[in-house]
Amino acid sequence: MKKQLTIGNVILDNPVILAPMAGVTDLPFRLLCKEQGAGLLCMEMISAKAVLYKNKNTESLMQIDPREMPVSLQLFGSEPKIMGEIAARIEDRPFALLDINMGCPVPKVVNNGEGSALMKDPLLAAKIVKAMTERIRKPVTVKIRKGFDEDHINAVEMALRMEEAGASAIAVHGRTREQYYSGKADWEIIARVKEAVQIPVIGNGDVDSPEAAERMIRETGCDGVMIGRAAQGNPWIFSRTIHYLETGELPEAPSLTEKKEMILRHGELQIACKGEYIGMREMRKHVAWYLAGFPNAARLRKAACELETMDELRRLLDEIIP
Numbered sequence: 001m002k003k004q005l006t007i008g009n010v011i012l013d014n015p016v017i018l019a020p021m022a023g024v025t026d027l028p029f030r031l032l033c034k035e036q037g038a039g040l041l042c043m044e045m046i047s048a049k050a051v052l053y054k055n056k057n058t059e060s061l062m063q064i065d066p067r068e069m070p071v072s073l074q075l076f077g078s079e080p081k082i083m084g085e086i087a088a089r090i091e092d093r094p095f096a097l098l099d100i101n102m103g104c105p106v107p108k109v110v111n112n113g114e115g116s117a118l119m120k121d122p123l124l125a126a127k128i129v130k131a132m133t134e135r136i137r138k139p140v141t142v143k144i145r146k147g148f149d150e151d152h153i154n155a156v157e158m159a160l161r162m163e164e165a166g167a168s169a170i171a172v173h174g175r176t177r178e179q180y181y182s183g184k185a186d187w188e189i190i191a192r193v194k195e196a197v198q199i200p201v202i203g204n205g206d207v208d209s210p211e212a213a214e215r216m217i218r219e220t221g222c223d224g225v226m227i228g229r230a231a232q233g234n235p236w237i238f239s240r241t242i243h244y245l246e247t248g249e250l251p252e253a254p255s256l257t258e259k260k261e262m263i264l265r266h267g268e269l270q271i272a273c274k275g276e277y278i279g280m281r282e283m284r285k286h287v288a289w290y291l292a293g294f295p296n297a298a299r300l301r302k303a304a305c306e307l308e309t310m311d312e313l314r315r316l317l318d319e320i321i322p
Contacts, residue, residue, distance in 0.1 A: 003246060005039060005224045007200055008139025008168035010070060010096045014039035015224030016213065016241050018231060019171075019204060020074045020099070020143070022106075027063055028269035028279075029286070032262065033231060034068045036238040039224070041071045045101045048077035048086040062093065070096035072141065076104060078113040078124065084131030091136045097168075099141045100128060102158070105177045116177035119148045119158060126161040133166030143171040143204075146189045149178040159193045159201070167199060171226055174205035181229065191220040202226050210237070210244035210251075217245070233289025235262065260321040263290050267313050280307050287313065294320065 005015040018025060018033045020042035030041040043061070050058040064071055073095035077083045087098055102125055104115030111117075118125040125142075133140045142162045147153035159170050172193050174185035185205025194201040203222035207213050208230040216225055231237050236258075240251045254262070266286055270279030287304035294300055300320065307313050 005200060007097060007141065010139055012039040012070065012224075013037075014242050014245075015202075015217075016238055016245070017171075017202060017224055017226045018042055018238070019226040019228035020045055020072070020101070021228055021232075022104075023285075024232060026061075026282070027065055027068070027273050028266060029235075030068050030071070031065060031269060032235040032266060033238055036235045037242050038238040039242075040097070041068055042099065042226075043071055043073050043095075045074045045076050045104060048075045048079075048083050051075075051086045051090065052082060062090070064094050066094070069094060072097040072099045074099040074101050074143070076101040076109065076114050078118065078128070080124070080127040080131035083128050084135045087132040087140070088135040091138055095138070097139050097141050098132065098136065099143055099171075100132070101143055103143045103145045103171075103173050103177075105145075105180045110177065116145050116148060119145055119154065119177060120152065122154065122158050122161045125158060126165040129162050129165035129167050139168035140166065141169040141171065142167050143173070145173045145175060145177055146186055147176050149176050152176075153189065155189050156192050156196045159197050163197045163199050169200040169202060169223075170197065171202040171204050172222075173226075174203070187216055187220050190216070190222055194221045194223075200224065204228065210241040213241045214245055233286060233292060256321045259290060260317050263287060263317060264314065266290075267310055271310060276309060280309060280313070283307065283313070287316075291320070 003014055005012040017040040018038045022044050025044050046061055102118040109115035144158050146155050162170055172190045174187055174189050190203040200223040202224040203216045203220050204226035207225045207227050213225045236254045243251050267283050270283045284305050284307050288301045291300045303316055
C-alpha cells in the first residue's frame with residue numbers, strides 16, 4: 001500500500017489522519033497522536049465569524065506547535081465573503097491545509113445554516129469553496145457527509161461541485177446528518193465519491209481498528225482514512241494502523257504500563273498548555289476513555305470525573321496499574 005498521500009502541494013508521510021473533533025482534538029491530544037505517527041492532524045473546528053470578531057477563546061484554539069505539523073485548520077461558516085476573507089487573514093499561520101466543515105451535525109451549528117446544513121445547498125457550498133480557493137494559495141479541503149438525511153443522499157454531487165470550485169481533497173463521512181454518529185457508516189457512498197472525482201478522497205466512519213482501515217481502503221479505493229472516536233483514549237491506533245497497512249502485521253495492543261505512561265504524559269501536556277485547573281478538568285473525559293474496559297470501569301469513571309490535580313491522577317493510576 002502506498003505510504004504517502006499528496007493533497008495539493010502538501011505531501012503527508014502516510015494516509016492515516018486524525019479527524020477533527022470539537023473538545024477532543026486540542027493541542028495536547030494532537031501531539032500524542034503525532035508521536036504515534038498520524039500523517040495529518042485536524043484541529044477543532046473554528047467559527048469564521050468568531051475569528052472575524054476576534055474572539056479570545058478562538059485564538060487559543062488556533063495555536064499550532066511546530067512539533068505537530070502538518071496540521072489542518074478547520075473553519076465553519078455559511079457566508080462565502082466572510083469565509084474567503086478569514087481564509088486570507090489567517091493564511092500566514094503555520095497550518096498546511098484549510099478545511100471547511102460541512103459535516104457537523106450539532107443543532108446549534110445546523111440551525112445557523114452551517115456544518116452539515118450546507119449539504120442541503122450544494123450551490124452555496126460551492127460558492128464558499130470558490131471564495132476561499134480564490135483568496136489563498138494553501139490547499140482547501142472539505143469534509144462532508146453522505147447526505148443530510150436518507151431522502152437526500154447527495155455526497156457525489158457535493159464532491160463534484162467541491163472539486164469544480166477548487167477543493168484539493170474531500171473527506172466523506174458515511175453517515176447522514178440525521179444519523180449523527182449512530183448506526184453503521186455506509187462505505188459504498190465513499191466508493192461512489194472516489195469513482196466520481198479526481199482529487200483525493202478520505203474515508204471516514206467506523207474506522208475503529210487497523211483491520212477496518214485496511215478494509216475501507218480496499219473496499220472503497222479511498223486515498224486515506226480518517227480516525228475519530230476510535231482514537232479517544234487510544235492514540236496508539238495510529239502507529240498500529242500504519243504498521244498494519246505497511247506490513248500486514250498487527251502489532252500488539254499497548255500494555256498497562258504503556259497506558260499509564262500515556263495518560264500521565266497527556267495530563268502533563270494538558271497542564272503545560274492550559275494550567276492545572278483547566279487542564280485537569282479537560283483531562284477527565286480523556287482518563288475515562290483511556291480506562292474504558294478496565295475492571296471496575298464504573299468506579300474508575302467516577303473517580304476520573306472528580307480529578308483536580310496531577311497528583312490525584314498519579315494516585316489513581318498507581319492504584320489501578322502498580
